[in-house]
Amino acid sequence: MKFAILSRNAKLYSTRRLAEAARDLGHSVRVLDPLRCYMRIANDDFQMHYKGRAMSGYHVVIPRIGASVTRYGSAVLRQFELMDTFTPNPSDAILRARDKLRSHQMLAAQGIGLPATVFGDNPDDTNDLLSMLGPPPHVIKLNEGTQGAGVMLTEKLSASRGVIEALRGLYAQFLVQEFVAEAKGADLRCFVVGGRVVAAMKRQAPKGDFRSNLHRGGRARGIKATKAEQDVAIRAARVLGLGVAGVDLIRSARGPLVLEVNASPGLEGIEEASGVDIAAEIVSYSAQRHKRRAAKRAAAKRK
Ligand SMILES: Nc1ncnc2c1ncn2[C@@H]1O[C@H](COP(=O)(O)OP(=O)(O)OP(=O)(O)O)[C@@H](O)[C@H]1O
Numbered sequence: 001m002k003f004a005i006l007s008r009n010a011k012l013y014s015t016r017r018l019a020e021a022a023r024d025l026g027h028s029v030r031v032l033d034p035l036r037c038y039m040r041i042a043n044d045d046f047q048m049h050y051k052g053r054a055m056s057g058y059h060v061v062i063p064r065i066g067a068s069v070t071r072y073g074s075a076v077l078r079q080f081e082l083m084d085t086f087t088p089n090p091s092d093a094i095l096r097a098r099d100k101l102r103s104h105q106m107l108a109a110q111g112i113g114l115p116a117t118v119f120g121d122n123p124d125d126t127n128d129l130l131s132m133l134g135p136p137p138h139v140i141k142l143n144e145g146t147q148g149a150g151v152m153l154t155e156k157l158s159a160s161r162g163v164i165e166a167l168r169g170l171y172a173q174f175l176v177q178e179f180v181a182e183a184k185g186a187d188l189r190c191f192v193v194g195g196r197v198v199a200a201m202k203r204q205a206p207k208g209d210f211r212s213n214l215h216r217g218g219r220a221r222g223i224k225a226t227k228a229e230q231d232v233a234i235r236a237a238r239v240l241g242l243g244v245a246g247v248d249l250i251r252s253a254r255g256p257l258v259l260e261v262n263a264s265p266g267l268e269g270i271e272e273a274s275g276v277d278i279a280a281e282i283v284s285y286s287a288q289r290h291k292r293r294a295a296k297r298a299a300a301k302r303k
Pocket residue numbers: 115139141145146147148149150151177178179180181183185186187205210211212213248250259260
């Protein structure tokens with residue numbers, strides 16, 4: 001099969017591993033920079049060019065679209081979809097996952113556990129907003145934050161108010177959550193491929209911190225997620241429509257709670273911690289889904 005990987009940089013670990021896995025499994029593969037893909041949108045056909053050459057006939061495209069190119073990248077991916085290329089993560093699913101408020105609403109509506117979360121726009125509403133959440137400690141998260149930067153813990157109501165006031169002054173977008181103390185500074189990354197948890201790792205915060213991000217000094221080790229944790233991770237990916245997802249969970253007294261569903265999860269940390277060849281899992285799953293879809297279409301045509 002003909003594979004494309006949409007990625008800004010062929011040297012990135014995840015991109016490299018996916019290309020390697022595709023080749024090892026006998027496919028042809030090209031890494032395409034989404035920002036160098038350009039397209040013709042018309043009633044008669046959908047075309048895509050790359051650095052002056054027409055692109056066509058790709059069976060599978062694996063998106064590795066970074067947050068900074070979400071909009072253009074998902075338009076390129078949608079063009080591939082319109083040209084009949086299979087993607088494990090459709091453009092609409094990526095857009096849903098990238099929007100924190102939207103994905104929280106969708107997950108909660110499907111009965112998936114989340115830390116209680118509030119957000120609001122007007123400073124006049126801060127007191128009532130915090131009363132909707134309940135007593136501190138609170139976790140305040142910048143929407144733009146990543147790798148633990150921009151995640152703050154406030155122990156007192158006055159501190160929550162002060163931080164919120166400061167963030168509003170900077171026109172920052174944020175949400176406020178209940179602090180899940182039982183998680184004891186650990187979170188779980190479940191890697192979902194095609195409705196299965198193929199690998200999981202536990203990340204533990206360094207002493208004195210509640211954030212388990214590896215960039216904050218957290219430590220990772222491969223574990224086997226419990227049945228309940230696997231179920232929640234699989235359902236979260238399915239609700240957002242993702243075939244490949246990194247689902248972050250914390251363990252609470254009322255069961256696993258979803259912190260985030262990542263549509264472009266990195267492979268490096270988790271392949272190392274778990275010893276699982278996740279790139280091969282993604283490639284095999286995508287090839288299989290493309291094959292099944294092609295067979296279905298051929299059968300429908302014959303009818
Ligand atoms: N409500 C909470 N209660 C307890 N601990 C939390 C809570 N939210 C986050 N944490 C801890 O803080 C860490 C960082 O939070 P989070 O994962 O939400 O932000 P991020 O890693 O900066 O951003 P993202 O994962 O969305 O890219 C989590 O991995 C977890 O260990």
